[in-house]
Amino acid sequence: MPTKNIALLNNSRFYILCFSLLLSIAVVSTLRLEITSDQLFLIRTQQIYGLIAVIFWYVALIISPIGYVIGKSRIKHLEFARRAIGVSAAYFVLLHGLVALQGPLGGLEQLQYLPTLFKWSIGAGFIAFIILLVMALTSFDKVVRFMSFRRWKWLHRLVYFGGVLAVLHIWTIGTHLAYSWVSYSAFLSLAVLSFLEIFRVMKIFSVRSQELQRKDFFAVMLLSLWGLSLVAIASIPLLVENFHAKHSSQTHNHSDKVTD
């Protein structure tokens, strides 16, 4: 099948998937060589796989709205590569979950011993993973043709619901959020994504709405909706319990001393 092989080598998705596979091997190998403790090695591997999964997921989500801002023709190659980026995100989420389960958590049967917050958080992360897995499994051209593009598109909008669950999973037990610079970076990333998504949705609706075709009305609506979304993002720490915030404050407040 020489023609098929040549087509594969001309496909940017092939290179992204190969890159992801090699990156996962390089990460685990480097960490194994760098870290003496087996337990710490598993913790770091799980954390870095999780971080890479988030980066892939974010890039996959942001490509489409960027196209509405700068013009789809300018990012046609990225739009083409988007499916492979999404599949890579699913792959790293799978690795993140497997390493966490077999490493720090100690196996599937151990999940019952986790505190309630962790159970909820891992449940949200698992549902997000299932959604991402469905996206990955239905990302082939043949499946798109079989389902019809319209149905496929509706199914793939579930990725936003999965994204919300992933944010809650990361917020509740995510490890790096204990550092303020990570919290600010996460807020900034979500703020940029929400702005672009609102812009995209409004652009779509402006085709049918005369009001939205007026530039001033469009700008006011965009900024108002974005402001609301920022309030929603900023209120996550107030509405959802975070494990690290709780015991980080305790680090500086050992008030209830028991023994000395």
Place this chain on the structure above:
Amino acid sequence: MSKLLFIALVMMSGLAFSRPALAHVLVTDANKQIGTVLHVYPDDDPIAGEASSLFFYVQSDDYKQPDYNPQLVIKNPDGSSSNIGISKDGSTISADYVFPTTGVYMINLYIDSGGKQTVFASQQRVSRASSEATLEAQSHSLAEFALVLSASAFLALIIVAFNRRQQIENFSRF
């Protein structure tokens, strides 16, 4: 292709600037009845000779009441044991400790509640030291092989992609 390279660079810089952080290690009691999530500051990787903090987040609702008595004993690599002063806040128990040297420590948390004692035992390896040599890294020939293999394959992938950049640009778009 330059855009793909940009994405790769962004991801690599994300990795480079990511600091080690805190994680969750699940420890179950000897009777497999209750679990606790243990965190060790800093970064689950304490430094010998410097202050560390230990956090236990106990699963059971029984420990949300204040009438339980926890006790933390750390067994040092030389066999001696230290009884550590602890704090509790609901079902979260915390303590500060300076691991004196590198080596493997046993962390034992005893909780007396309602006339019964629950024991959580966990091993903690301290491999970094502030003033002395760190524990020697073990040899992992498979990891070395995998790293060299992945780096070589990555290099080959870049060469192939660079040589076919025009075909990729023409093929890989809607």
